[in-house]
Amino acid sequence: xxxxxxxxPQPSEGTGRKMSPEVQAGVKLLGVDPSNERFMMLVDxxxxxxxxxxxxxxxxxAEEGKxxxxxxxxxxxDKHPVHDYYIGATFMDRGGYAKLKQLAAERPPxxxxxxxxxxxxxxxxx
Numbered sequence: 001x002x003x004x005x006x007x008x009p010q011p012s013e014g015t016g017r018k019m020s021p022e023v024q025a026g027v028k029l030l031g032v033d034p035s036n037e038r039f040m041m042l043v044d045x046x047x048x049x050x051x052x053x054x055x056x057x058x059x060x061x062a063e064e065g066k067x068x069x070x071x072x073x074x075x076x077x078d079k080h081p082v083h084d085y086y087i088g089a090t091f092m093d094r095g096g097y098a099k100l101k102q103l104a105a106e107r108p109p110x111x112x113x114x115x116x117x118x119x120x121x122x123x124x125x126x
Contacts, residue, residue, distance in 0.1 A: 023044075
């Protein structure tokens with residue numbers, strides 16, 4: 001299942017929300033419509049320092065208009081350390097949850113598929 005991501009989101013007419021370059025870069029990272037308040041709550045959350053693991057830092061590069069995240073070892077990254085969480089949340093808000101439920105109803109998972117994720121949980125018996 002593919003997630004539609006808008007590579008150059010622009011606010012819809014009449015949103016009235018002024019965005020700083022930092023927020024614009026966050027909107028672009030998640031590929032969301034800035035007129036959607038639920039998506040903007042995710043962007044705002046992603047840009048909070050409290051969303052980072054201990055030892056990580058974030059800095060906005062104004063010249064490039066991009067965020068840079070630095071891990072506790074000093075390595076720089078172009079994505080938030082839990083970027084996939086935020087992409088998943090936007091996927092669910094775009095109707096992903098309903099689509100997943102529909103697909104599960106059409107073809108329920110086999111017992112093997114149900115047990116497969118347990119292989120990745122230490123101490124769990126499958």
